Amino acid sequence: MSIYGYLNCHDCCQTLWLGKALNHGHSPSACFHIGTENDLPHWARTQLNQVLWKFLAEHTGHGIDVRLEHEMTDEMWGYREIGGDTDEGISFEAYLAGWPGLAAGGSLPEAEPGAAPDTAI
């Protein structure tokens, strides 16, 4: 059975779906993963990195936390969800549309030796 994780901003009533909590012997979780076991880890997927950084920037100074699904309250289930599968939520693509952070800084560096290839979801 999969247990999902959520990054919440309680000031803005928004939640970012983090995917399945994988504990690999750690408690409560070692990492989160969206997709199958064959999909690259989150850090190797550009869109997932961008979504997380946008969420952190937008909610600077706000009350944020990470919770597993059984730790979510009824109120939190009513937050606007980013990346989930509800009709009331917003897709990762729509969330990133027009975000100035996509153009901040220099261009992408060449991949370092041993780095995982970058792919879209």
Ligand SMILES: [Zn+2]
């Ligand atoms: Zn916020």
